[in-house]
Amino acid sequence: MSAQPNSEEALEAFRRDTRAWLEANCPQEMREPVVDEYDICWGGRHFKFKSDAQRVWLQKMAERGWTVPEWPKQYGGGGLSKDEARVLREEMAAMKCRSPLTSFGISMLGPALLKFGNEQQKGEHLPRIARGEIRWCQGYSEPGAGSDLASLKTRADDHGDHFVVNGSKIWTSYGDKADWIFCLVRTSTTGKKQEGISFLLFDMETPGISTRPIRLISGYSPFTQTFFDNVKVPKQNLLGELNKGWTIAKYLLTHERNMIGGMGTQRVTPVSQLAIKHIGLASGRLAEPALRTDIARFEMDAMAFALTMNRVTDEAKAGNETGAMSSMLKYYGTELNKRRAELTMSVSGSEGLKFGDANSEEQLAAMWLRTKANSIEGGTSEIQLNIIAKNVLRLPGA
């Protein structure tokens, strides 16, 4: 709530209270490392909690608004200042508390709703996101459009008090598990292609919607293709102005980029440690010198990137302009993540080549294959480099 920085004493008091509350309320089970995907709580109408602990932890945190600590209290948030939110993160990390709720509603739609939504929309959707009641998916890409997002063809025709949506979206993350979708649709075909796009929110149970899972090279099927056949969407479900959806989309893409780029700093076993396990040391050095050199180069770049994430955060806190950095973090972070996976495969040799079904423990190859999508989803590496060249370096257009 408070925009002012907190005093050191106030923060320390907050830290003590937070620690005590977490200690008292975070179930022991929720302090263990995440083992499989079912340990991640996505919420939603149909979510099957893996355990009571998982359900209780979400409920307790949601009651305090701490699933979305910095959102205003009136919308189900915690109303914390940036400093308080940081303290909360630090205390949760120290106690190894799991995240109570992971959702595109929090990481993507929420910020857009806060910025572009009207009171009615904010009041309807934000609290349900905060409590994990509604799981959202994103309807952006279309078959055949790829990087050229703005050439989208799914159209919403004006039928007086509602739109009728027809078309198809692809790469809808967990489209088969989501309750609602935020969706880019074409509402005008005159003028520049970016200027005829609107941003709609609607229930995935509306008649006329169907989904088809897409199997990936990794064996996973996290995405669906989603089909809209005369789907009726009330006009009050339009976010922002008609034909101004592109502005919201770009705002949201920036958030997505930061999230994907951040994967470069995920806490995983360092490649060098895995290498020592599989290859061993000779006279104190990893026994394969050429591989060791590339591991060192990777770990140096990963450390440099992590420091850059910190610097960008610190500069943002200091009020300096950092918006231009989002494409850089997305590009470099995802390329690093791919390098990490390549090296992980190299140090694991034939062990890494094993490729079981999705329930097996041997997931190195699947993870490696999964990373290949990092530099495609959320704007390809090429698109990020274009953005840097044009928006940051101010190089002339082609």
Added chain:
Amino acid sequence: MSAQPNSEEALEAFRRDTRAWLEANCPQEMREPVVDEYDICWGGRHFKFKSDAQRVWLQKMAERGWTVPEWPKQYGGGGLSKDEARVLREEMAAMKCRSPLTSFGISMLGPALLKFGNEQQKGEHLPRIARGEIRWCQGYSEPGAGSDLASLKTRADDHGDHFVVNGSKIWTSYGDKADWIFCLVRTSTTGKKQEGISFLLFDMETPGISTRPIRLISGYSPFTQTFFDNVKVPKQNLLGELNKGWTIAKYLLTHERNMIGGMGTQRVTPVSQLAIKHIGLASGRLAEPALRTDIARFEMDAMAFALTMNRVTDEAKAGNETGAMSSMLKYYGTELNKRRAELTMSVSGSEGLKFGDANSEEQLAAMWLRTKANSIEGGTSEIQLNIIAKNVLRLPGA
């Protein structure tokens, strides 16, 4: 002369004769390694022979036509078949004979004269090139034009029986030492820019020509800017047809590319040997492992490139199409040469940083700086990649 392949016996006889002749006629001094640039014989009106041996060697080889072994005898060549020429090269290499003559007349203009020249032009110029009497330079690039060679502005105006040339050329190799120039000039400004270019030959002593050396970052000044102020050139000095000079220019550029690309396979001390000298071995391995890894990567690529040069040669001999390879060899060869120089500097540490005047022995840094031009001169690496993309890979135009 003979277009048919030679029989094995005939070739062996030729080999014996050649060996005996070389043994008898190549001065001992001309079998020592080249030490400095004055050991290279460029010929020309003003060339100062470093020694009698150098003069005698040129004269004896020129008498047999062996400065240009495969050119027809009537133009001062040796009239040898491809196989005989190879045998000559092999025997000279075995005896470590120096090249009797290095010249742009041989490597660049000659092939163009043979293909595009009329009888009068061939008879006038080729024998003088073969005997090293005339040193040629190339007038292609212009200030401000760079990679966009065809936008050249130096114009040759039609004055009845002669042209009058005005303008300026840059990057003229040894323009201040050359006797004649082969020069691209604009003879028409209508139509596509490539279609108004002609190819002129003229004497550098014609009134109105001046040159200015260009000092490079390496400290050397191998290039000049050349200025033309109302230079009169007789019309019989036009090579090929009027306004068709671009065809000759492209033909010639291919030769230049092959020459520059070939530098990637120059016989120099392997980087690994220099590294052992400066860094030393520990338990049989070069003591700096990360540097060793990159040296090995370079030496592997250099070996792969040398094998590719061999394969392209063998395929050309077998009559297979290899024209498309010239951009590849130019691009990859020059990039390799730069990598070699970078690594040579790295293994030489502070010793490599020494930078004396042009007469000093400490030339590592100068050689390193010199290689930076490799990927710019004769068509930049970017231009070669464009050519490969369009002409070899048939990718669509932008």
Added chain:
Amino acid sequence: MTLTLTEDQLMFRDAAKRFAAERAPVSQLRKLRDELDPVGFDRALWKEMAEMGWAGVLVPEEYGGVGFGFVGAGLLATEIGRNLSASPLLSSAVLGVTALLRGGTPAQKETLLPAIAGGDLLVAFATDEAVRHAPYDISTRCTGKYKLSGRKLHVLDGHVADRLIVTARTSGDTCSRDGISLFLVDPKASGVTITRSSMVDSRNSAVVELRDVVVSDADVIGTFDKGAIVLDAVLDAGRAVLAAELLGVAEEAFERTLNYLREREQFGVKIGSFQALQHRAAHLFCEIELVRSVVLRTLQALDAQEPTASSLVCLAKAKASDVARIATNEAVQMHGGIGMTDEFDIGFFMKRARAAAETFGDQYYHTDRFAQLAGY
């Protein structure tokens, strides 16, 4: 020797090219995978391949083969790489045959080579014990005269082999090149347990466990305790042929990508017109040309048993592994989302490139070995 193919070799290659594309294309591998095929390749097809000379490509005519040597085997492997054809060419016709040719007794050769060349007998080579290739890191024990005990990883086609060739330590320390011996082992013998692994490239790999498996003097391949000479030859043969296969993988992935770049439109133009992609493609073209030269030269050197062939093998395996990695990664990236779907074939090439690179030493292993062989 010139770096070109002879007329005979060109004809052999062209026949292989047609056969692989028509009878053993990527769709066949997909089918084998989707149906969880217990063999992992089509036995009847292998018999046909044998009739075309594939199974006996390295086998001299006196033993019923076609004697096309490593150059011939490499030509087949490149076509296999282009089509991801599933077959026991590498395991049986290259590794098995090379072991027998270099170390087999006359009796072993006469019994086994004609059967292998005919496609009737499959041999698997069981040597690696560490997850990352380390050829002399062998601790499979040989006690008495002789009982073998140990555990072998990544045995290609191990679960369908009719004979195993197993390396074991008969003296010396683990990791020493001395004291290694090779044995012919019957996979049905008591004490042998073979477990197939499910691999990312949908090709065959098995773990072979040996517990007091009895073998006899007649089963020794090569000189006892000096088996490393044969082992090295077998590994270098496998590496060179894998390099040839990786060349095919890189070529095919690159060509498919070029086609996509020429056809796919974005922002109203063909994506192949984007200069950044053009330059990456042009660079990759150069790298593939280098691999082409290196692979041919290496196979020729193996056929001629040149003393420096091992350095060339390092170069070929390292360069082909690295370039196939780049080519398949660029292929997936340039195809974008569609390239990530299992429905589309390009991912199969990336998977095979990775598995073939890891087998018998990747670019890291062979870069360091190259430097070692060069004395630095």
Added chain:
Amino acid sequence: MTLTLTEDQLMFRDAAKRFAAERAPVSQLRKLRDELDPVGFDRALWKEMAEMGWAGVLVPEEYGGVGFGFVGAGLLATEIGRNLSASPLLSSAVLGVTALLRGGTPAQKETLLPAIAGGDLLVAFATDEAVRHAPYDISTRCTGKYKLSGRKLHVLDGHVADRLIVTARTSGDTCSRDGISLFLVDPKASGVTITRSSMVDSRNSAVVELRDVVVSDADVIGTFDKGAIVLDAVLDAGRAVLAAELLGVAEEAFERTLNYLREREQFGVKIGSFQALQHRAAHLFCEIELVRSVVLRTLQALDAQEPTASSLVCLAKAKASDVARIATNEAVQMHGGIGMTDEFDIGFFMKRARAAAETFGDQYYHTDRFAQLAGY
């Protein structure tokens, strides 16, 4: 500590930025080079720099300095890198001062630090003996009590120094970290021969030869035989400040290149519109941003004397060396022919990037050291 600059640091940097650009730009270095200046920098200008706090940037206020620490020294070095300003900042104000602060006796500090901070006294650090940096490869002998004999390479500003700090082996084997001691040596003492080398970056470097040079107990810096503690601190200080300078070199070369890409026309369009160049520039932008983060963090870690500072120093020196190499090479390549001419300034940046990278360990040295410090 946050990865941002304080108000004081920003002011200090802005003043340095103005001063370097106005008073010590590239044209000044060119002039010093063309006139074969015997000093290699402008002594009067150094006095002015000293007045601005440059010479005493690391010197505590009690000794007449400004005490801006390594972050402050790094800010100066980055501006020096941007302008290729010739000055003895690294030799005297960083290496010399760090040696004295970490190992000097109270008497040494009181005598020397105020004079250094005032710009009146120059100190040079003489340690390397191999052409490639190998810090403990020291065989300069110390006999009796004490006579020094040996040969030191690449001594920055050695030919104009008023004092030398020399490392010598007082016990232990060559290459051992134990048994190194540091001595203050008067360059005018009997037995000292100093020869200036002409360097590619037109900066100062000298060879120092010592023949039975007599020094006393009062000249020892740090603990006798345990001088490596001071040596390590001096080298890490130098490396971190060189990394900051390399950041400036990379930034300036990159900005000049961007300007050229925005202005230069070829084929009727600005060359900056070519996507292949755009992507290379965008990638380079990211790399420079990484260097920026790493350099600042490393300087902060040195100021805080954090135990893991050496790992950060490796990271900073390796990454800055490599990125400055790429930035200056791309600069020359993208400028094309004009970039190759001596008349144009961009080549000076490439030369300085190379020399600064080689000094006290390049990317290869520090990549390997990083792995070693991380235990692999």
